[in-house]
Amino acid sequence: MFSRLIWVAPVAVLVAGCAVDPVTQSYDPSFGEANKYNNAVQTINPDPVYAADSAQPGDNGDVGAHAVKRYRTDTVKAIETMETTSGSSGGGPK
Template sequence: MSSKLTLLAPAALLIGACAVDPATQSFDPGFGEAQKYNMAIQTIDPDPVYTAEDAQPGDNGDKGAAAVKRYRTGNVKAVEMMGTTGGGSGGSSGGSSGPQ
């Protein structure tokens, strides 16, 4: 138990030392800013303000409504199949695993 304490005590002092300004012996004014910034960018604005150039709520609603109507009436568009080109991506395809 004491060996763990002797290892953790210096680490705690080093971490705490980064937050205190040695000249004033007070916390750095920027301490915790990264955490505050991360919280702020993940918070949803409950009352957003949109300008005329911004995407508006309901944009492309006509496409969505048409898709729901097709789904409900059984007229769903067929899935479009896409092909790929045969490029060498380095994967094995049954051949040898290296240069000969």
């Protein structure tokens, strides 16, 4: 038991020292930034904006039911295409 304590105590001190700025003896402001970013990315938008023709909160599946009906009767809406780039490609080396 004592031999484990001899090894665990210095390792714990070294690991804890990684988060402290040696000059100011305070925590680095970016310490834990990855966790903060991941939490922010996974947070639900409290004020979402919905498209007018999409499902709205409280629809109770009405929009989805109409989509399934259109699919079953083969009267689905046409796909809207859009251009994301303009001009021509550079092509390969000549």
